[in-house]
Amino acid sequence: MSLPKASELPIGAVIPEPGSTRRNKTAGWRTLKPVIHDDRCVRCQLCWLYCPEGTIVEIKGVFKVNGRTYDTKYEINYDYCKGCGICANECPTKAIEMVPEAP
Amino acid sequence: MKVYYKTLRDLPREELFAPGHRMCAGCGAAIAMRWITKTIGPNAVIVNATGCVEVTTTPYPETAWMHPYIHVAFENSAAVASGVEAAIKTLKKKGRWDAGDSKVVVIAGDGGTYDIGLQSLSGMLERRHGVLYILYDNEAYMNTGIQRSGSTPKYAWTTTTPVGTALRGKVQWKKDIMGIVMAHRVPYAATASVAYILDMVNKIKTALDYTEEGPTFLHIFAPCVPGWRYPENKTVEIARLAVETGYFPLYEWDHGKLKLNPPSNNHLDKSKRKPLKEYLKLQGRFAHLTEQEIAEIEKELDAYWEYLGKLTQL
Ligand SMILES: Cc1ncc(C[n+]2csc(CCOP(=O)(O)OP(=O)(O)O)c2C)c(N)n1
Numbered sequence: 001m002s003l004p005k006a007s008e009l010p011i012g013a014v015i016p017e018p019g020s021t022r023r024n025k026t027a028g029w030r031t032l033k034p035v036i037h038d039d040r041c042v043r044c045q046l047c048w049l050y051c052p053e054g055t056i057v058e059i060k061g062v063f064k065v066n067g068r069t070y071d072t073k074y075e076i077n078y079d080y081c082k083g084c085g086i087c088a089n090e091c092p093t094k095a096i097e098m099v100p101e102a103p
Numbered sequence: 104m105k106v107y108y109k110t111l112r113d114l115p116r117e118e119l120f121a122p123g124h125r126m127c128a129g130c131g132a133a134i135a136m137r138w139i140t141k142t143i144g145p146n147a148v149i150v151n152a153t154g155c156v157e158v159t160t161t162p163y164p165e166t167a168w169m170h171p172y173i174h175v176a177f178e179n180s181a182a183v184a185s186g187v188e189a190a191i192k193t194l195k196k197k198g199r200w201d202a203g204d205s206k207v208v209v210i211a212g213d214g215g216t217y218d219i220g221l222q223s224l225s226g227m228l229e230r231r232h233g234v235l236y237i238l239y240d241n242e243a244y245m246n247t248g249i250q251r252s253g254s255t256p257k258y259a260w261t262t263t264t265p266v267g268t269a270l271r272g273k274v275q276w277k278k279d280i281m282g283i284v285m286a287h288r289v290p291y292a293a294t295a296s297v298a299y300i301l302d303m304v305n306k307i308k309t310a311l312d313y314t315e316e317g318p319t320f321l322h323i324f325a326p327c328v329p330g331w332r333y334p335e336n337k338t339v340e341i342a343r344l345a346v347e348t349g350y351f352p353l354y355e356w357d358h359g360k361l362k363l364n365p366p367s368n369n370h371l372d373k374s375k376r377k378p379l380k381e382y383l384k385l386q387g388r389f390a391h392l393t394e395q396e397i398a399e400i401e402k403e404l405d406a407y408w409e410y411l412g413k414l415t416q417l
């Protein structure tokens with residue numbers, strides 16, 4: 001990231017770029033990594049609902065799982081997931097496993 | 104409350120709060136911010152008091168916010184929001200506001216609301232500015248290192264209410280902030296929890312709509328991992344238990360009528376509430392409590408429910 005010179009800064013602490021914390025990937029915060037086992041996922045949306053980071057992504061499409069057809073699938077954006085494990089704790093079918101990150 | 108979202112499928116999909124912010128893993132307030140921003144939509148100005156949310160979301164020169172956003176100080180978010188609302192109104196009158204129906208939303212912590220920001224909040228409510236004020240309650244001054252606030256519950260450990268031979272955690276009871284807000288006769292005020300998102304987002308929308316009439320207020324219960332001392336995957340579980348045990352009832356004050364919302368609407372009957380212990384035992388800040396102290400908290404809670412029951416009769 002290159003910082004502007006003092007003379008180039010606007011007066012006051014103005015941040016002109018919305019959502020710019022995206023530059024700061026928080027993947028490195030994780031000690032445990034959530035892994036979704038799609039065969040156990042019943043698409044209840046609860047992991048997506050409660051993730052504090054908004055890093056559970058809903059994918060639209062046609063997904064055949066165990067003889068059932070779903071129109072969504074949930075995936076994790078590992079760039080920002082902090083590994084809190086709320087998703088795994090809330091999942092009613094225990095479809096999310098918290099796996100230790102490689103040291 | 105008006106029901107805008109019936110099921111989880113109706114909820115807004117677009118994310119309006121960027122990741123990469125520095126809120127702790129598992130932060131309850133982060134869940135609240137994500138749903139507040141999604142629900143209010145893009146046409147709103149956010150006024151944020153100093154506190155965890157402000158500090159962790161705006162590490163200069165970055166911001167997690169995608170809304171127009173202003174932070175001035177700890178104690179004056181309601182005063183700043185009053186000014187923003189008055190300015191928009193005036194510009195509209197002069198035909199110089201082309202952004203349409205822009206809303207003004209305050210986001211402040213419990214320290215910034217119960218204590219240091221109370222006078223500016225009272226002024227904003229009394230002058231009847233069309234602002235939605237959202238309090239995220241983590242029951243202490245978390246950002247500066249877990250100091251007790253007017254919202255911290257009795258017997259809770261904080262760094263300024265330590266547990267030892269002289270002190271057993273906080274000495275006083277939690278302040279009734281909803282009572283204070285309701286006494287200003289605002290059109291709408293409600294409690295909400297990060298464990299009950301559908302209830303929360305419908306209340307956010309309802310409160311936002313009523314800003315046409317005047318100030319509205321939401322009290323959102325938001326557990327804090329390091330401050331309450333629990334494992335970071337338990338945030339939603341603890342928030343849910345707070346409601347199920349009757350510790351944090353869900354209710355709304357709509358034009359002078361108080362209504363308990365599910366599941367709290369069943370909890371006037373004490374036998375329908377889970378034992379308070381189930382909520383307390385998950386948190387290190389209550390680890391020192393004796394049976395007698397738990398009984399004392401339960402007694403106070405029963406009295407609070409009796410009071411709420413009377414309010415529903417109004
Ligand atoms: C006038 C003033 N006094 C003290 C502070 C230091 N301070 C910054 S944030 C904070 C605590 C905020 O507590 P709360 O409102 O509960 O928000 P939280 O951090 O818990 O989310 C304090 C004491 C300040 N910024 N300004």
Ligand code: SF4
Binds near residue numbers: 036040044087090091
């Ligand atoms: S909580 Fe579990 S079952 Fe529900 S959508 Fe997420 S992974 Fe699937």
Ligand code: SF4
Binds near residue numbers: 034084
């Ligand atoms: S571990 Fe936490 S941050 Fe990561 S996807 Fe699950 S809920 Fe979201």
Ligand code: SF4
Binds near residue numbers: 131155246
């Ligand atoms: S200290 Fe508590 S409120 Fe502050 S970011 Fe961490 S979990 Fe959230």
Ligand SMILES: [Mg+2]
Binds near residue numbers: 213
């Ligand atoms: Mg606080």
